[in-house]
Amino acid sequence: MTEFFQLLLSGMATGSIYALAALGFTLLWQASGTINFAQGEFVMLPAFMMLIGMNHGLNLAMSFALSCLVSILVLGWAFKRGVVDPLFKFGMMPIVVATIGLSIAMRNGVRGAYSSSPQPFPNIFPDTLFHFGEVTISATDIGTFVLALV
Numbered sequence: 001m002t003e004f005f006q007l008l009l010s011g012m013a014t015g016s017i018y019a020l021a022a023l024g025f026t027l028l029w030q031a032s033g034t035i036n037f038a039q040g041e042f043v044m045l046p047a048f049m050m051l052i053g054m055n056h057g058l059n060l061a062m063s064f065a066l067s068c069l070v071s072i073l074v075l076g077w078a079f080k081r082g083v084v085d086p087l088f089k090f091g092m093m094p095i096v097v098a099t100i101g102l103s104i105a106m107r108n109g110v111r112g113a114y115s116s117s118p119q120p121f122p123n124i125f126p127d128t129l130f131h132f133g134e135v136t137i138s139a140t141d142i143g144t145f146v147l148a149l150v
Contacts (some may be wrong), residue, residue, distance in 0.1 A: 002134040013141040016148030034084055034095050038103035046071040048110055051119055060124065 021039065028036055036042070046067040053063030083102065087094040125143040129136050 005135040013144040037099040041103050041106040
């Protein structure tokens with residue numbers, strides 16, 4: 001039973017991240033009637049921007065703010081104006097093909113410019129473990145779950 005609760009809580013934390021990705025697809029579809037198959041890369045690119053900022057001496061908050069600003073401008077505004085708006089009059093299929101191509105280009109661009117190996121990301125939560133009977137929960141799992149709810 002201890003393992004069940006352990007896996008349940010960790011699974012809920014991980015599942016909340018997937019729920020946020022699904023929410024992104026749903027909001028995009030409801031707001032614009034388009035599908036973006038580069039959604040995962042739209043999450044990956046700001047994460048790498050944060051890593052680059054932190055590797056150049058910015059603190060976590062400043063790196064986060066800068067990557068949010070660049071993401072809004074480049075991934076939001078420029079993507080809508082440069083890809084979606086010109087193709088929208090031709091139907092859904094050209095947008096689908098364009099977002100798949102954009103996904104491939106973004107993934108390979110990060111591989112070429114930064115690295116294809118996994119990169120350690122600084123933990124914003126302490127490495128504290130909480131024990132509830134025999135169930136152990138990490139502060140990271142609790143923080144991920146709470147941030148996904150907010």
